[in-house]
Amino acid sequence: MDNSRKIAVEILNDVINKNAYSNIVLNNKLNNSNLFDIDKGLTTEIVYGTLKYMYSIDKMLDCYLKNGIKKLDEYILNILRIGIYQLNYLDKIPEFAAVNECVELAKERSKGGSKLVNGVLRNFLRNKNKIYYKNTELDKVCFEYSFPKWLTQLFIKQxxxxxxxKILYGLNQVPTVTVRVNNLKGDYEDIWRKLIENGYNIEQGSVCPEAIKIVRGKNIENNPIFKEGLITVQDESAMLVASTMEIEDNIYVLDLCSAPGGKTTHIAELLDNTGSIFAFDIHKNKLSLVKDNASRLGIKNIHLNVMDACIYKEKYKEFADRILIDVPCSGLGIIRKKPEIKYTKNKNDLKSIIQVQRKILLNASKYVKNNGIILYSTCTLNKEENEENIKWFIKEHPEFKIEPIFYGNLENIKYDNMGTVTILPDKSMDGFFIAKLKKQW
Known part of the structure; x- marks a missing residue:
């Protein structure tokens, strides 16, 4: 029988030391294990929880390791990390069980490692009231929400x-699974009823008319409702994109960065299988995800092709009525789902991606028809990738104007005086940015 904590350590090793994506490696490991569902739940909790609080966990560990964490064996370090996570952040696991399991795991590595793990974790338990941060407001915030100092400072400054x-708190929330109703195969009420019949506890979405929140229930992607294409798993922030594009029957749409296809297929559904969507991505293998999604959903109006959105293609000059550019970004708005982003990104990454975004935006401006719309979106909260890019573009291209967007008065939706929208992350929605640009001549 597989051990849930051992698998958690293996996943953490892949994510932290081999730059794997937490969601992908977790799914692969769990699908190939013989764990019971309850143990899979524990593995998931430990992996995401440890990644979420790793900044603070490492601060704690540094106090109990003579030479700090940097010189420690990576496998032993990850055992210590999951140990501290369980002892400090989880109430449901008895302390002795958490310590003993970690010691047993370390024994498989080395006798010395198991002694170290035992000593550090028991020392931690003896110092429960210890303060691990310097006596400044910034250090306290970084430790409490477990965010690196540079990233915390970025959010405070912007x-x-x-x-x-609110952002730090929201990015630490366990995300709600949200599904989008496919209007090509059923209406909202019918699919709502089917989800309840299949044992799901559900709620209406916060803002999107096609959204249903899955409060409780088994893995949605294993359910016939999903397999038959009645629903798609999609964050509600991302659902806002297609519905903001003023989709009309029989128009031409370009989606320049389409994979894995959530927004592309939503546009197709709103088109009611009329018109044409030309969906591109720089990676051929990722386009297969769009194709698979479209096939499952019964969509027939998507044309797929490999293309680098940064390189201008004359054949698409003034070609499209609508263009979606969900541009590559730093991903700071989806840390709820990929907590490793806290540690894999740095200031230089944020700077370098801006030139890519601007190239894509410039090309899109040449592809859109007069009176056509470009929808610019990101899943980041870095204003330099968002508002600053739009300000730059409008200054360079006065033939475009920002069309103000309004989604209602939800507390986490922020409107600026330009007319663009930032969604602050909460339990239901990712951090997101949306700008709607209309070509006037």
Whole structure:
């Protein structure tokens, strides 16, 4: 029988030391294990929880390791990390069980490693009231929400302390699974009823008319409702994109960065299988995800092709009525789902991606018809990738104007005086940015 904690350590090793994506490696490991569902739940909890709080966990561990964490064996370090996570952040696991399991895991590595793990974890338990951060407001915030200092400072500088705290809190929430109803195969009420009949506890979405929140229930992608194409798993922030594009029957749409296809297929559904969507991606293998999604959903109006959105293609000059550019970005808005982003990104990554985004935006401006719309979106909260890019573009291209967007008065939706929208992350929605640009002549 597989051990849930051992698998958790293996996953952490892949994510932290081999730059694997947490969601992908977790799914692969769990699907190939013989764990019971309850043990799979524990593995998932430990992996995401340890990644979420790793900044603070490492601060704690540094106090109990003579030479700090940097010189420690990576496998032993990850055992210590899951140990501290369980002892400090989980109430449901008895302390002795958490310590003993970690010691047993370390024994498989080395006798010395198991002694170290035992000593560190028991020392931690003896110092439960210890303060692990310097006595400054910034250090306290970084430790409490477990975010690196540079990233915490970025949010405070760009949003102010109050909204920065909301962002940090929101990015630590366990995300709700949300599904989008496929209007090509059924209506909202029918699919709502089927989900309940299949044992799901559900709620209406926060803002999107096609959204249903899965409060409780088994893996949705294993369900016949999903397999038959009645629904798609998609975050509600991402659902707003297609519905903001003023989709009309029989128009031409370009989606320049389409994989894995969630927004592409939503556009197709709103087109009611009329018109044409030309969906591109730089990676051929990722286009197969779009194709698979479209096939499952019964969509017939998507044309797929490999293309680098940064390179201008004359054949698409003034070709499209609508263009979606969900541009590559730093991903700071989806840390709820990929907590390793806290540690894999740095300031230089944020700077370098901006030139890519601007090239894509410039090309899109040449592809759209007069009176056509470009929808610019990102899943980041870095204003330099968002508002600053739009300000730059409008200054360079006065033939475009920003069309103001309004989604209602939800607390986490922020409107600026330009007319663009930032969605702050919460339990239901990823951090997101949307700007709607209309070509006037």
């Amino acid at each position: 949003y102010g302390i109050d909204d920065a705290i």
